[in-house]
Structures are given as C-alpha cells and as structure tokens.
Amino acid sequence: MQIDAVDFFYLSMPVVTTDADGSQDALLVRVVADGAVGWGECEASPLPSIAAFVAPMSHGACRPVGASVVGQKLDGPNDIRRIALDVARNSMDLLQAAHTFSGVEIALWDLLGKVRDEPVWRLLGFRSSEPKIPYASLLFGETPQETLDRGSAAVARGFRALKFGWAGFGEGSVELDAEQLVAAREALGSDGHLFVDAGQIWREDVDAAAGRTAALERVDAGWLEEPFEADAYHAYSLLGQRTRVPLAGGEGAHNVHMARNLIDFANVGFVQVDCGRIGGIGAAALVARYADERGVTFVNHTFTSHLALSASLQPFAGLVNHRICEFPAEPRQLALDMTTEHVVPDADGEVRAPDAPGLGVTIDTASLEQYLVEVEIVAGGRTLFSSSQHSLSLS
Amino acid sequence: MQIDAVDFFYLSMPVVTTDADGSQDALLVRVVADGAVGWGECEASPLPSIAAFVAPMSHGACRPVGASVVGQKLDGPNDIRRIALDVARNSMDLLQAAHTFSGVEIALWDLLGKVRDEPVWRLLGFRSSEPKIPYASLLFGETPQETLDRGSAAVARGFRALKFGWAGFGEGSVELDAEQLVAAREALGSDGHLFVDAGQIWREDVDAAAGRTAALERVDAGWLEEPFEADAYHAYSLLGQRTRVPLAGGEGAHNVHMARNLIDFANVGFVQVDCGRIGGIGAAALVARYADERGVTFVNHTFTSHLALSASLQPFAGLVNHRICEFPAEPRQLALDMTTEHVVPDADGEVRAPDAPGLGVTIDTASLEQYLVEVEIVAGGRTLFSSSQHSLSLS
Numbered sequence: 001m002q003i004d005a006v007d008f009f010y011l012s013m014p015v016v017t018t019d020a021d022g023s024q025d026a027l028l029v030r031v032v033a034d035g036a037v038g039w040g041e042c043e044a045s046p047l048p049s050i051a052a053f054v055a056p057m058s059h060g061a062c063r064p065v066g067a068s069v070v071g072q073k074l075d076g077p078n079d080i081r082r083i084a085l086d087v088a089r090n091s092m093d094l095l096q097a098a099h100t101f102s103g104v105e106i107a108l109w110d111l112l113g114k115v116r117d118e119p120v121w122r123l124l125g126f127r128s129s130e131p132k133i134p135y136a137s138l139l140f141g142e143t144p145q146e147t148l149d150r151g152s153a154a155v156a157r158g159f160r161a162l163k164f165g166w167a168g169f170g171e172g173s174v175e176l177d178a179e180q181l182v183a184a185r186e187a188l189g190s191d192g193h194l195f196v197d198a199g200q201i202w203r204e205d206v207d208a209a210a211g212r213t214a215a216l217e218r219v220d221a222g223w224l225e226e227p228f229e230a231d232a233y234h235a236y237s238l239l240g241q242r243t244r245v246p247l248a249g250g251e252g253a254h255n256v257h258m259a260r261n262l263i264d265f266a267n268v269g270f271v272q273v274d275c276g277r278i279g280g281i282g283a284a285a286l287v288a289r290y291a292d293e294r295g296v297t298f299v300n301h302t303f304t305s306h307l308a309l310s311a312s313l314q315p316f317a318g319l320v321n322h323r324i325c326e327f328p329a330e331p332r333q334l335a336l337d338m339t340t341e342h343v344v345p346d347a348d349g350e351v352r353a354p355d356a357p358g359l360g361v362t363i364d365t366a367s368l369e370q371y372l373v374e375v376e377i378v379a380g381g382r383t384l385f386s387s388s389q390h391s392l393s394l395s
Numbered sequence: 396m397q398i399d400a401v402d403f404f405y406l407s408m409p410v411v412t413t414d415a416d417g418s419q420d421a422l423l424v425r426v427v428a429d430g431a432v433g434w435g436e437c438e439a440s441p442l443p444s445i446a447a448f449v450a451p452m453s454h455g456a457c458r459p460v461g462a463s464v465v466g467q468k469l470d471g472p473n474d475i476r477r478i479a480l481d482v483a484r485n486s487m488d489l490l491q492a493a494h495t496f497s498g499v500e501i502a503l504w505d506l507l508g509k510v511r512d513e514p515v516w517r518l519l520g521f522r523s524s525e526p527k528i529p530y531a532s533l534l535f536g537e538t539p540q541e542t543l544d545r546g547s548a549a550v551a552r553g554f555r556a557l558k559f560g561w562a563g564f565g566e567g568s569v570e571l572d573a574e575q576l577v578a579a580r581e582a583l584g585s586d587g588h589l590f591v592d593a594g595q596i597w598r599e600d601v602d603a604a605a606g607r608t609a610a611l612e613r614v615d616a617g618w619l620e621e622p623f624e625a626d627a628y629h630a631y632s633l634l635g636q637r638t639r640v641p642l643a644g645g646e647g648a649h650n651v652h653m654a655r656n657l658i659d660f661a662n663v664g665f666v667q668v669d670c671g672r673i674g675g676i677g678a679a680a681l682v683a684r685y686a687d688e689r690g691v692t693f694v695n696h697t698f699t700s701h702l703a704l705s706a707s708l709q710p711f712a713g714l715v716n717h718r719i720c721e722f723p724a725e726p727r728q729l730a731l732d733m734t735t736e737h738v739v740p741d742a743d744g745e746v747r748a749p750d751a752p753g754l755g756v757t758i759d760t761a762s763l764e765q766y767l768v769e770v771e772i773v774a775g776g777r778t779l780f781s782s783s784q785h786s787l788s789l790s
Contacts, residue, residue: 021455022488025454045459047446047450056407058417058419058439058440059420095493095494098490255626257627261626373774375772377442381769
C-alpha cells in the first residue's frame with residue numbers, strides 16, 4: 001500500500017474553559033492508503049499540530065511531518081517504524097512534530113490492523129488482551145465535600161480506582177490538601193486504588209512536595225503523579241527518597257527517550273505514556289517493554305475519546321503485570337461522540353483493548369460534523385491547509 | 396510598562412534546500428510596550444510557532460503563548476521571569492510553545508535593555524562582556540578535499556576554531572569519516588580548536604559512535620557533538636566512558652531541565668544552548684550558571700542572524716571560563732541582512748556581546764521586506780493571524 005492522504009479534523013466543544021480537561025477539543029487524523037482507512041488522535045493543540053504537518057521546510061532537519069509520511073509505503077509494522085524514524089530525523093528541529101505525528105502513527109496502526117483483520121495489539125506481538133483496572137480520572141472539587149461527592153458518584157458507577165488532581169491541589173495550605181485527600185479516600189473506601197495528580201504544581205520545589213507526603217501516606221496513595229515539571233528528574237529522585245509513595249510521570253514525554261529517562265533517572269514507579277504525544281503506539285510499546293524489564297509499571301495517559309483510549313491500551317495490552325488503566329470518566333460530549341463503540345468495563349469492572357480489527361472503534365463521522373472547526377492556513381500565497389479539502393465523509 | 400503588541404515576521408530565502416543550514420528562514424519577533432520596541436528571533440519552524448502564539452485555548456494547561464504575554468506588565472527582569480513561568484504552566488501541553496516563547500523572551504530583554512539604556516548582559520548581573528573565541532560552524536564538504544578547502548577559507552578569514560558536521564558524516568564508512576576529520580584538522584593546523592558535530596546520526600547506537608572515536612582522538616577533536624538523539628542520555632554516558640573526547644549537546648533542549656539533565660545524566664563536557672529554543676535568554680542564563688558550578692562549559696548554539704548571535708552571547712557574557720562561541724560563519728544572505736550591525740571579531744579574532752543597550756543590534760527592516768512570507772491563519776471563522784496586520788515599519 002501507499003499512503004495517499006492524511007486528513008486532519010479540528011473538533012471543539014462550543015465553549016472551552018480553563019479547566020484542566022483535555023477533552024474539550026480534539027485533533028482527529030484520518031489516513032487513507034489504497035482505499036483503506038485508519039483513524040488516530042493527537043493529544044495536542046490542534047492548530048500548531050496541523051501547521052507542523054503542512055509548514056514549509058525550514059532546512060533539512062526542520063521539514064514538515066507530511067514530507068515524511070505522504071506517499072510512503074505501508075505494508076507492515078516495520079514501515080510504521082521506518083516512517084517514525086524518518087519523522088524524528090527530518091523534523092528534528094520542529095518541536096510540535098512529535099504531537100502531530102502521534103495521531104498519524106495511531107492511524108497507521110489502525111489502518112494496518114483493519115487491512116489485516118487483526119487488532120493492533122496482535123500486530124504488536126501480544127497473544128492476548130489482558131484485563132486492566134480502570135481508574136476514573138477526576139478533578140478535585142472546590143471543597144472536600146465536592147471531592148467526596150465526585151468520588152462517590154464514580155464509585156457508584158463501579159470504579160474501584162480513582163485519581164484526583166489539579167483544581168488548586170498543592171497551591172494552598174497543606175491542611176486543605178490533606179482534607180481533600182481524606183475526602184477522596186472516604187469516597188473510595190479503604191480497598192480501592194487512590195492516585196493523586198499534582199499537575200506539576202511544585203515545579204521543582206522538593207520541600208513543597210515533601211510537605212504533602214505525610215498526608216498522602218496517611219490515605220495510602222498509590223502514586224503521586226507529576227509533582228514537578230516533566231523533565232525535573234533531579235527533583236523527582238530527591239522526593240522519591242523522602243516518601244514511600246511511588247512517583248508517577250511521563251505524560252509530557254514526546255519521545256521514547258524521555259519516558260525511559262524518567263525510569264532511569266527520576267526513579268518513577270509508574271510511567272504514564274500518552275500515545276497521542278509520545279509518537280504513537282509503537283513508541284509507547286517500546287516504553288512499556290522497557291518499563292516491564294525494569295520493574296516499573298506502565299500506565300496509559302488518556303483523558304479524551306475512546307479512540308484515544310483504545311490506542312492507549314494497545315501498547316501494554318498483553319502485559320499481565322501492568323494492571324492499571326486511566327479511563328476518561330467524565331469527558332466532554334465531543335469525546336464520547338467521537339466513536340460509535342466505547343471501551344466498557346466488564347462484569348468485573350475491568351477493561352481490555354478491543355478484540356476487533358485495528359483499534360476496534362468506528363468514528364462517528366455524522367456526529368462529529370457539529371464540532372468541526374474550519375481551518376485555513378495560507379503562507380506565501382499558497383493554501384497549505386483548508387478544511388474545505390478535508391471532508392469527514394469519504395465518498 | 397505594559398506589553399501592547401507582539402508581532403511575528405516569517406522571513407525566508409526564495410529557495411530553501413535540504414541543507415542542514417538553519418539560516419534559510421527565520422521567525423523574527425517584535426514586542427512593543429508603551430512605545431518601546433524589542434526584537435527577538437525564534438530558532439524554529441515559523442508557521443507552527445506563529446500558530447502556537449495565536450491558537451485557540453484547548454484547556455487550562457494548553458493555552459496559546461499569547462495569552463500569557465499580551466497585556467502583561469513589564470518593568471524589570473522579574474517580570475520576564477514571571478511571564479516565562481506563566482507560559483511554562485499555561486502552555487504545558489502545547490509543545491511548540493517553548494520555541495515560540497523563546498523569540499518573545501529575547502525581545503523582552505532587548506526592549507528592557509533599550510528602555511534602561513543597558514546591555515542585556517548587565518541586566519543579567521554581569522559586570523563585563525568577556526571575549527570569546529568564535530568558531531566557524533561549517534558543514535563537511537562532499538569530499539575531504541572540499542572539507543579542506545572550506546576549512547582553509549575560514550582560517551584565511553581569521554578563525555582559529557572550526558566545527559564541521561552533518562553532510563553524511565557518520566553515515567558512511569569509518570575510513571571516509573576519518574579522512575574527513577584529517578582534512579578538517581589539516582585546514583586548521585595543529586593549534587586551533589577542532590569540533591565535530593555528528594548531528595544525532597547514530598540515534599542511540601553507542602557502538603557506531605565508538606567506531607569513530609579513535610579517528611576523533613587522532614585529530615584531537617575538542618568535542619563530539621550530538622552523537623545521539625537529544626534525549627538519549629544513557630547512550631551519551633556509555634559513550635563517554637569509551638573515549639577521552641568530551642561530548643557536547645543541548646541544542647535540542649527546550650527547557651532548563653533538559654539542558655541540566657544533559658549535565659547531570661549524560662555527562663556532557665559542553666552544554667550547547669540555543670536561546671531561540673530553550674525559552675530565551677533568562678532560561679539560557681540559568682543553564683550557564685548551572686554548568687559553571689559543575690565544571691561544564693557553556694556554549695551558545697547559533698546558526699542564524701546576528702540578532703540571534705547577540706542574544707546567545709548574553710547568558711554567558713561575563714563568565715570568563717566559558718570561552719568558546721559558535722559563530723555563524725556562512726549564513727544565507729537573509730541572516731546577514733537582518734541587522735545593521737554585526738558582531739565582528741576584534742584584532743585578536745575574538746567576539747563579545749555588544750556593549751550597547753539591549754542586544755545592541757538594529758533590525759534592518761527595509762532590507763527584510765524582500766524576505767517576508769505572508770501568513771494568514773483562520774480558525775472557526777476568525778482570523779487569528781494575518782501578516783497584513785503586522786508591518787515591519789512602525790509608524
């Protein structure tokens with residue numbers, strides 16, 4: 001096959017707020033090769049990501065992503081890996097390229113799986129899709145009571161694992177943070193997994209983070225996520241020496257090395273990878289293997305659609321010891337409307353990567369029309385991108 | 396003062412080639428605050444970088460760069476640092492933001508220096524602008540003879556230090572690479588500094604890199620630059636154990652942590668920072684101080700204009716032990732035309748950060764008109780950026 005077309009669809013809720021909720025817009029990618037179709041999603045700012053695909057070349061190591069993708073051969077997983085290496089080299093100096101390519105790469109796997117009538121996880125070499133414990137990823141409430149209510153609602157829906165984060169945690173007093181944590185644990189009960197996401201709030205201030213570890217230990221937090229800026233490995237490793245709560249991070253990694261470095265130098269116990277940022281499913285699978293070999297737990301980072309969720313389950317689908325899965329519990333309607341099928345917990349409350357060709361989800365193109373944001377990018381008198389040339393319905 | 400306007404100018408040579416020559420286009424930034432003007436340059440793909448300034452917000456941690464800059468107070472260096480922290484947090488998930496903000500940040504320092512009638516290096520706390528040894532940054536020739544000719548021409552212009560790189564080095568046979576290195580050393584003579592830039596060619600293949608170290612040692616290479624992908628710290632540290640040639644890297648760092656990590660975990664002997672990527676002059680100055688405290692040499696990464704060169708000299712202007720300076724020896728005409736003044740080697744062949752307000756260079760707006768690439772970005776029916784609203788001449 002040959003990659004004939006790559007289409008981008010910028011989708012957005014009518015109103016986007018400053019909530020730390022990444023499901024408010026989306027960049028959907030469609031790849032067409034010899035008539036076969038695959039879909040992917042960038043976990044990224046849509047407009048710069050589209051621009052990174054179509055931008056004029058700046059020099060040999062700063063080419064647009066499209067230059068390494070369109071027209072390329074696609075006959076198997078090795079072609080996806082080859083294209084990924086080309087993008088890494090040819091777009092070395094185009095920072096946004098990693099986010100752009102991530103969605104494209106996911107679409108390439110989906111396409112290949114559909115053509116071969118195999119789920120992506122099987123193309124990755126796994127024999128089975130193992131059950132994962134989904135955790136509901138929630139924002140702290142404005143008050144401990146609100147946190148308790150949110151957590152209780154998620155538990156009522158069947159979740160046995162909860163993650164709370166953002167919304168002021170770590171910014172106010174240690175006492176208020178402790179009350180929030182107690183409320184979160186109360187909602188969940190003593191058995192469930194409770195995770196906490198600090199959202200980089202302490203930047204690199206180890207003492208500020210350490211001020212919260214006693215409270216985290218009291219509620220038996222399963223991990224403390226992103227206490228610091230994504231690349232502040234030194235701070236991570238210092239904090240790790242001061243608490244028994246494992247640290248987690250990795251959503252900011254935009255290449256395999258960055259996630260590995262968190263394992264090697266930041267001593268995280270959980271490495272959290274977003275397929276829509278790190279370079280796609282193949283990149284995430286490399287991290288999953290690396291983590292597995294080193295006794296670190298791989299976890300997906302997913303806050304958006306079930307297309308993204310299926311993609312993010314593939315890289316560790318067959319790894320039985322990696323049981324935790326982030327599940328977008330309260331996404332905006334756009335994210336739910338993206339696919340006809342959803343990844344639904346089974347009777348045990350567990351989820352698996354779909355046992356269907358490709359990513360196992362169908363894009364609900366009719367539902368998505370309402371969310372489309374028209375984009376036009378013109379440079380030097382040339383129209384580099386126009387939504388009018390990218391229709392959701394292929395006919 | 397208040398930041399009233401930030402204007403972007405996408406400039407390009409009429410023809411852009413696949414040469415690893417970053418001077419073929421440019422993204423120039425102008426900031427206006429209370430009538431005062433400052434200029435900066437992003438070392439970045441222009442179109443995605445502009446998009447990152449004007450993109451609609453995706454969520455609270457994925458806001459456009461502009462949202463943290465326009466309208467902000469600017470009365471001193473601390474305001475620049477505050478804005479930088481805001482961008483890091485508010486644009487956490489917008490990958491291209493670092494490259495976009497770098498040019499803006501440089502312009503903020505230039506503006507502040509001009510208003511205070513002080514060179515930027517003095518605002519950074521340095522008492523003097525120390526002489527640096529400029530090295531001519533050259534691409535290897537297609538043959539050793541061509542490399543010899545290029546090097547000889549640079550030596551004839553007065554350069555006592557040369558760096559060669561890219562153009563196939565490391566991709567072919569070890570013997571050819573060795574011949575290229577011998578030619579480079581022959582051009583320079585036995586006394587001068589010879590540096591080699593592998594341009595990430597071995598990705599993470601330590602053995603491939605180690606195959607060239609004997610040849611590098613024979614020509615007394617001052618450093619081997621970017622043998623591996625920017626974040627492949629593990630490979631760096633393994634190679635470092637196998638050669639006495641110091642390793643260099645850092646141009647890919649887009650925040651302070653990444654450059655520090657190269658020092659802490661990759662054991663580089665030289666950390667090379669591009670102000671136009673790492674987040675600007677303030678970020679680079681933090682790296683320079685960190686390097687200085689750890690016995691690592693700070694070097695600027697500069698391949699473009701003398702605006703970029705002046706900016707890149709500021710962060711280590713007063714550090715006497717950090718003597719080496721990358722000097723764009725063969726830039727395209729666009730880069731030369733950008734400024735009226737140029738940073739010219741003195742009688743000893745050395746250069747200094749200018750002793751004039753701000754960055755000490757004047758943008759030659761009249762000359763640049765010919766290079767302007769008109770850009771228009773429209774999303775959701777709103778024109779987010781139009782070159783027609785950004786005129787090089789302020790009147």
